Amino acid sequence: MPAVRHRLPIAPATLHDFDAGLAAHHRAPLQRGLVTTLQVNVGKLCNQACHHCHVEAGPKRTEIMSEAVATRVLELLAASPQITTLDLTGGAPEMNPSFRRIVVEARRLGRRVIDRCNLTILFEPGMADLATFLAEHDVEVVASLPCYTADNVEQQRGHGVFAKSIAALRQLNALGYGAPGSPHALDLVYNPGGAFLPPAQAPLEATYRDRLRRDHGIEFRHLLTITNMPIKRFADYLNARGEYDAYMSLLVNHLNPATTDHLMCRSLLSVGWDGTLYDCDFNQMLELPVPGSARTIFELGTLGELSGAPIATGEHCFGCTAGTGSSCGGSLT
Numbered sequence: 001m002p003a004v005r006h007r008l009p010i011a012p013a014t015l016h017d018f019d020a021g022l023a024a025h026h027r028a029p030l031q032r033g034l035v036t037t038l039q040v041n042v043g044k045l046c047n048q049a050c051h052h053c054h055v056e057a058g059p060k061r062t063e064i065m066s067e068a069v070a071t072r073v074l075e076l077l078a079a080s081p082q083i084t085t086l087d088l089t090g091g092a093p094e095m096n097p098s099f100r101r102i103v104v105e106a107r108r109l110g111r112r113v114i115d116r117c118n119l120t121i122l123f124e125p126g127m128a129d130l131a132t133f134l135a136e137h138d139v140e141v142v143a144s145l146p147c148y149t150a151d152n153v154e155q156q157r158g159h160g161v162f163a164k165s166i167a168a169l170r171q172l173n174a175l176g177y178g179a180p181g182s183p184h185a186l187d188l189v190y191n192p193g194g195a196f197l198p199p200a201q202a203p204l205e206a207t208y209r210d211r212l213r214r215d216h217g218i219e220f221r222h223l224l225t226i227t228n229m230p231i232k233r234f235a236d237y238l239n240a241r242g243e244y245d246a247y248m249s250l251l252v253n254h255l256n257p258a259t260t261d262h263l264m265c266r267s268l269l270s271v272g273w274d275g276t277l278y279d280c281d282f283n284q285m286l287e288l289p290v291p292g293s294a295r296t297i298f299e300l301g302t303l304g305e306l307s308g309a310p311i312a313t314g315e316h317c318f319g320c321t322a323g324t325g326s327s328c329g330g331s332l333t
């Protein structure tokens with residue numbers, strides 16, 4: 001995939017200092033608006049161990065949300081009517097024993113529920129009815145598929161993952177997921193296979209649609225392009241190749257101030273497996289909690305208390321503002 005080339009000026013003094021970079025464009029400090037999305041990371045356990053994973057998830061990870069923390073999440077959700085969307089992520093969120101309880105209860109509360117699904121989980125033991133469960137509860141599926149070709153997918157995600165992903169997408173399509181006009185939303189996620197920015201989202205979506213329809217008969221709603229964040233496993237990958245500094249410079253030099261109004265941290269709160277509160281899943285992986293005195297879900301009466309609060313930032317934030325911008329919902333501009 002070609003890299004996007006947006007050359008936007010930035011003063012050398014602001015290199016790697018995100019707040020200074022925003023200030024140079026009169027966009028600092030970064031503050032949350034109304035919180036409307038609660039993203040819950042139910043743990044690092046995953047059936048895969050992808051090279052780019054910012055969670056460093058895998059089959060041997062033991063950090064997993066307990067029943068008690070899941071119960072508190074649901075209590076807070078019930079007490080926070082402004083939260084319209086519950087976004088479940090991991091690891092493979094479906095591997096958490098509380099996953100289905102959280103889904104059922106959040107749907108009973110009338111909230112939109114998103115499952116960030118790696119697709120191969122559908123073929124793990126005990127998951128034979130997972131796709132049907134998701135469809136029956138009108139859960140939206142956001143599925144990782146970093147390319148429409150087997151080679152690129154397997155380079156990032158492991159041998160055999162592409163064929164299983166296609167089989168899983170067929171299973172979801174058969175349940176109505178991704179069909180034009182279907183209430184069952186199925187979005188795919190692209191992230192670059194190396195140290196470059198994602199291509200423009202709309203033309204790449206058109207190419208994905210054409211190739212997946214023609215080669216595999218697969219339908220989906222939207223393609224979401226996500227920039228690789230320079231943290232955890234992807235940072236290790238960059239460091240091992242001596243590319244970390246060049247990648248940071250790429251992100252910094254492509255800072256696009258038009259993205260800042262749409263950064264996901266402005267309307268989202270992230271909860272870790274142990275109930276700690278973060279401004280986003282990336283800050284969570286860096287163990288950078290929300291600023292302020294309430295640091296866990298046990299210290300809040302309602303999630304609305306963090307509307308308007310300051311946001312903790314770091315140099316990784318340049319990953320969200322580079323080029324057309326990036327978020328869990330894809331490109332920002």
Ligand code: SF4
Nearest residue numbers: 046048050053091118
């Ligand atoms: S990228 Fe997703 S599927 Fe891959 S190891 Fe991380 S959480 Fe699991």
Ligand code: SF4
Nearest residue numbers: 265279280282317320
């Ligand atoms: S990394 Fe998180 S806190 Fe930083 S800009 Fe992106 S969403 Fe906001």
